[in-house]
Amino acid sequence: MITAQNGVIFFFAEKRFLTADVTLQDLGRVASRVATCSDDICTSGQTDGKTAILVFVMEETSNADAEKNGGYGSTAVVTPQHVYNEDVRIVDEHERKDLVRGLKQRHIQMIAIAGAIGTGLFLGLGSSIATAGPLGSLLGYLFVGAIVCAVQFALGEVTALFPVTGSFVRHSEILIDPSLAFAIGWNVVYGAFMSVPSEISAAVVLIQYWNDSVNPAVWVTILIVLSVLVAVIFVGVYGEVEFFFALLKILLVVGVIILGLVIDLGGVPGKPRLGFHFWKNPTGPFVEYIADGAWGRFLGFWAVMSNAVYSFSGVESLAMAAAETQNPRQNIPKACKRVFARLTIFYLLAILIVGMLVSSKDDRLNDESGTAAQSPFVIAASDAGIKAIPSIVNAVVLTSAWSASNQSILAGTRTLYGLALKGHAPKFFIWTTPYGIPYMCVALQVAFSFLSYMCVSSNALTVFFWFVDLTAAGVLISWIAIALNHIRLMQALKKQGISPEELPWHNSLTPYGSWFAFVSCVILLLTGGFTVFTKGNWDPSSFVSSYLDIPLVLVVYVGYKLIRRTKFIPLQDVPIRQAIEEAQNDPENVPIKARGWERLNILWG
Template identity: 65%
Template sequence: MVNQQRNIGYETPTSSNVDPDTSKTAFLDRATLVSETQDGVRIIDEQEEENLSRSLGQRHIQMIALAGAIGTGLFLSLGGALQTGGPLGALLGYGIVGLVVCAVQFALGETSALFPVTGAFVRHADILVDPALGFAVGWNVVYGSYLGVPSEISAALVLIEFWTDKYPALWITLLIIITFLVGIIFVGVYGEVEFFFALIKILLVVGVIIMGLMIDLGGVPGQERIGFRYWKNPGPFVEYLVPGSLGRFLGFWAVMINAVYSFSGIESLSVAAAETKSPRQNIPKACHRVFARVSLFYIVSVFIVGLIVPSNDSALNDDSGTAAQSPFVIAATRAGIKAVPSIINAVVLTSAWSSSNQAMLAGTRILYGLALKDQAPKIFLRTTKWGIPYVCVLLQTAVACLAFLSLSNGALTVFYWLLDLTAAGTLVSWATILFNHIRLHQALQKQGIVRQELPWHHWWTPYSSRIGLVFCILFLFTGGFSVFIKGNWDTTSFISSYLDIPIVIVLYGGWKIFKRTKILPLELVPIRAALDEMNDKPEDPIPPPNGWKRLNILW
């Protein structure tokens, strides 16, 4: 019988009175089998419980998720979405992806509330599906996160070049050092830094939305009212790659593919669950609230951009990587509002820094979680006295030095090169989250446990997870569809769109063959053990807000 926490999911648990031949276990009552195989199972590993510090509060994790999702995709990429899909195509594309994000967030919230472990969905795959899947997805996320730090530092260098192109090596060094310090110091410091960044981004989003409305409605002196003029001419949709209705559909589909990466980072909300106060209460709340806020910001922003900039505007061809390519900057410049470019560039710079911090958190915590399950060297379990896995941080900082490649190859080129290597990782992570959730509900049904016993649940999530999984798979396999259009073949785009698929398959198959792992039968998923652990160690209830705190709509 499996009775040690690190062995959850590594092999099919069996008790002394259960013959491996399933035909001989028919005489056993299912409830008895589940009870015996889950006896002694520990969901939260003793090491993560003792060595990591629970220092992230509700406001931290909610604002961390907001900071991760509101970044360069919102400020710089909306112009490309408008140019590809038109104002209505862009709005529909972001709206549909927003619904997929909703499915992912609620699935992550329900699963993380029951299994609040370091590494989140990577460890969930190990517990609910197959340790080989946890290994494959975990190392895929680690690889993406480790490359994410130098790519974001390269992006930050591009943004700095908006003002000056002097001392690039100094800027890279400073950014690496600052990212390292945020990653190695008490995790509460990271939470406060990301909280501050998120507030700045939210203020800017609100500001550019108000500015966009003023420009559209003729509130800027000397500027006439625009209204829905650009929805009529050049029109609500754009023909992309091919003419006619098919071209308009392809434009809309391309917007959805690109929108996925604008929302990337939102899945890392619970990777530090073991470092979060009252995670069974705070993580679901964050998943619920962050989805609504992020989706609202994106959809309103896309709508406003479609009003103030025409989809055929030549200024949208700017691919400098600075604020100059932002449609908000394009509209503000033409309206004579001169301060906007530098303000947006400054906030996007904080976004790049914030994204590198988040990649550091995700990469180090998931690598730590892999080491807990013997899927990475034990040296990565070493922590500082204040609960930081410092070996993981040191390794990721060393990889961050790849950002110095930008000194010889051009910062923007290196940024896109590194980013392309991790392009499909977001969809792999989302699909894993949704599949984990589906397996959770299948196991509940198999074991006769009602959803009401879960610490957080919704009646519709089993259906939304299935629909969301279908969309994620569609997005994953059509991510590079443009290269299959006649005359548009591009080897680099093909590799960047589909590289992650064979990587995950090879990692999964290799670990499965090497360790001879098995897909965990639904009746042996340790749900009862998790519920018992939750009931044995109840969290202190979070007091309801009072006074002025009741007016707070952000966290």
């Protein structure tokens, strides 16, 4: 029973009548009523496999009427307001029967970490230092880290209530508008599938660091075959593969941070202690970008935002396979919190160390080879006379690129599967293997992977940047959708008179954080290509890559809305009570207690 502003809502399934005991709290009495289903409200055919949801209003009657209704001095008449049908469970029937819950908490955490720790960390930090200086870069990543915190908490709270495949895409359909889910969903699919050839092209560049005599088509073929094999096997095996590569990245990050501290503090024989020397010379903690003075320093700080967003991209993917995750209502919120904390610590420590090791005026930071040669960690190690570091970093970045392509495959195929479940994509995309893999979605992804062969006739690094430019803004649009979903959930809770404390997982700061993330992401999206509007910096390709996604999403949204005539979901119709009761009755939804060695599981559990 839900107490709402307009009365009491009752839920019942496959019944011809409902006995409703209504407690009049202000009178301290109980009125019993029987609500029957007439044929125009629900029939046995309509209720087969469905839950009929009747919404009632309560009206006090006069004493005379009360005597007819059982003799209460004052009572309530329960009358139906409106009725609609919903699936029996929030999670679709196909999700429950066809998908396999093979992902554990450590898997989904590492999938997100594997997607976020890659070229942005190992290669991209140098360009950020060159653009904004050591302190400007640190503040830029700190600001985006705060946005990621808000986004992750919002995603965890909504996913704990609605643990569906497709994550925030399906959430938009439940909470806001099916047209928005259609537009955001296809944008995610497009971005994820285009990321696969971009990462494969990047991997080819990294391989050519050691040997550029082999035809790139050979490496492209090998990488595509490996990606397809990982994509079509049992999802638990995929989780183990990503777990291994993510752990490898974490070990490298920890290793280079420790190495950086040793170099900075003068631990290498014959090398002086650097300390914060490069925070003072040659430019100080900030770098002037485009303009002079304080305005130029601010523009440098703001220009780093795009790099920071690209670096953190992928963290939202951990909930894409919610229906394939064990105990998602407990595991996904916990993973959201831990992934944010770990990534933020890694990135902030890494950029702090880089700013101490390398001058913002070092020309090597702008190396366009796309290999380990441009890594600030490699530059610092080379200056310290440590020769083995370049190949080690290049090898791990190579695994990062391939791992990131696997993460994109998971995000794209599961989003496409979720779209097909709700009729936003052809139904054959819901076909799965006996192991629960949506193989038709994987087949479409393979078709996009063949775009990687473009690097055979063109420079592989050029092809990589083509694809990156086409997908960069999509990350911010996804974050905006996550924040907007959570804002709507909070509004629906208030409208229906439900306390947020009844949710499977809730944090008191999330309502404020979602507004902060929403406003910040909108501003970043609109200003992401601001440099092209400054004097002498107009670049058509940069303009298109920064802003193409905005009109594409708007056109798809408006077009679908006009064709299908969808409407915004009324706040009172959001099935929150149904989802809460489903969570309470979920046998998997029990708190997870660490046991034995799991208490020491700090990095991955």
